[in-house]
Amino acid sequence: MAGGIVIAASGNKGYPGKLTCKVFVTCIVAAMGGLIFGYDIGISGGVTSMPQFLKKFFPDVYRKEELNIGGTNQYCKFNSQKLTMFTSSLYLAALVASWFASIVTRVFGRKISMVLGGSLFLVGAIVNGLAKNRLMLYIGRAFLGCGVGFANQSVPVYLSEMAPYKYRGALNMVFQLSITIGILAANLINYFTSKMKNGNGWRYSLGLAAVPAVIFIIGSLCLPDTPNSLIERGRQEEAKERLRKIRGVENVDEEFDDLVNASIESKKIKHPWAKILSRKYRPQLIFVTFIPFFQQLTGMNVFMFYAPVLFKTIGFGNNASLMSSLITGIVNCVSTLVSIFTVDRFGRRILFLEGGVQMFICQVIITICVGIKFGVDGNPGVLENWYAMVVVIAICVYVAAFAWSWGPLGWLVPSEILPLEVRSAGQSVNVSVNMIFTFFIAQVFLEMMCKLKFGLFIFFSVFVVAMTIFIYVLLPETKGIPIEEMAEIWKAHPCWRKFVVDRNEKPTNVTTYEMTEDVKVETKEV
């Protein structure tokens, strides 16, 4: 594989410890955090395609859709800024909340932040479930967003601090798996509630968000805080005892000392935000900014938020639309398992590159299908069965590609390349960029579909080409490298070497693995 260079993991520490029951419970809690995020991603699309919901809160959209006012142009019939605001407002709230959450997480601990996340989400679910007018809907969304902001900031931090370093990668992807389970649960609920005769199905869909919230709150309340957080707050003895328990061994001195030192070091840094801007951290800064940006510009959330609306737009009936989005939800969830089982074997780069190529091919097929049938005036005439099948299959293959590449890797890679001193600042950049562009896609998608028509899919495919080249040229393989050794990979990479090697530093020996089938070892002087 060209450009795939891995630095030897020489001299890395091997802290003793196993995957104890306590750490396993940590996984479940992380899963709960992902569930609330996923539930929300999945629920809004189905709800905004329910006629009773539109009739009550967005009558203008309802009239346009049901009564076909405004002509037969299918591309524009759902286009309403107020409707998109319903979906996207949550991500704006989550973005702002995550800044506050980073302070709460640092000063009061991860656990408090998780409990707060669950509680805010619960309030949002109740307000939305009882909504009488549009204002209540937006207020509910704001609370839900704050919940997601707190959960997404604290859960991954909690997880990576509790996990033994050997299992960090797999645990990180469990977070993504739980996001997809949340999306799938929401799709399923929408499928059934949309059939309710009393016209209140949307209330159940929105109100049932309380279930993952309550599970998350109870789970978080039962969990201890992390040793790192206890050390940070001066509770050293308690922290050491906690570390012994979660690692399941008596001698945790080496890891404990490292945690104390890391805490001392990170306290010395007064301005991690300024530090991450320095030349030395350029590769990390580029990746924590561009990976979440590109993740959203794959166009995946177009399908996650608006699958039922989109399926309706391209000619499916109400039921068929919800059914199709249920199918994409299942594909998303199952395909994430593929990445969990392959990422540590085949590496990150190959998944990124394969996923990119697969997404591109699917986007071309979707563009051709929609273009042929709908043209530029958005008037399809009769839609045959074979056409519907091809579109659904192409969308499923696209979703699978995302689910084993940019989905989980979009969270894994930024979190594993950041050195401790800029980890929290870098992670905040990652979360913020992700939320900004999630908001952007949610807000402008319907408008874009109306303006760009079938060209919408070309728009995203151009980004897919760009991101695939970006990974091919710039991202070194990070598989099997301990986080503490990660700084070395930039020194061996032709594009990043000049940024990270100190001009006054003497050349050092860097051992590299050239990535071939049977991993050949070779030594180079840099």
Ligand code: BGC
């Ligand atoms: C992304 C979400 C997306 C989800 C789909 C996550 O990694 O951050 O924006 O909706 O994957 O499974």
